[in-house]
Amino acid sequence: MKAILFALTASALFLQANCIPAPAALETRAAEICGFPTVPLYQAVSDSISDRIFTTDATEVEHALESGVYVRQAVLAYVYSNTTGPNVPGAVPFYRLGSAAKTDHFVTTSWDEVESAVATNGYEYQGIVGYVYTEPSAESGCPGTVGFYRTVNPQLEDHYYTTDAATATSVAKSGYLNQGIVAYVFPPA
């Protein structure tokens, strides 16, 4: 009985850290490297203005929905918070940009892209939503990460993200260009 309880507790803790069971050799490393809490990365979606707000701030999601302009939300992934992230080896900031004129938001790990979007493309820098990896689990040493695909629709000026490779490919039918994996995150469920 005790053994079962212990196993359940251990696996609950393991799930909490969002790490899938790793090969024995990796376990010690995984506990050190990704034994940090993660938080949901939400999107709040507006159909009327073709925009998605990406945030780890649940209050921002609530306010967006209260406005009536954004009509639904979903958890896209789990990431490290912007306060935990700086302590996580290998994790990098996920910067957010927004443009009121384009009614668009997007996130990127590239500071160069932040600078060029601000300098030449009319976006405003809106801070760090969380921390993610730029390399897959085998290289980051943290098991359980998946690719985070970015797609963009130039006509709608809308960015759409998914951890599902098949979805990233299929949205091309509705005018979204698949830009490939832009980060490694923990899956939404």
Ligand SMILES: *[C@@H]1O[C@H](CO)[C@@H](O)[C@H](O)[C@H]1NC(C)=O
């Ligand atoms: C961290 O996230 C909070 C919201 O969760 C936000 O208010 C704050 O500005 C962010 N910090 C940075 C450095 O972007």
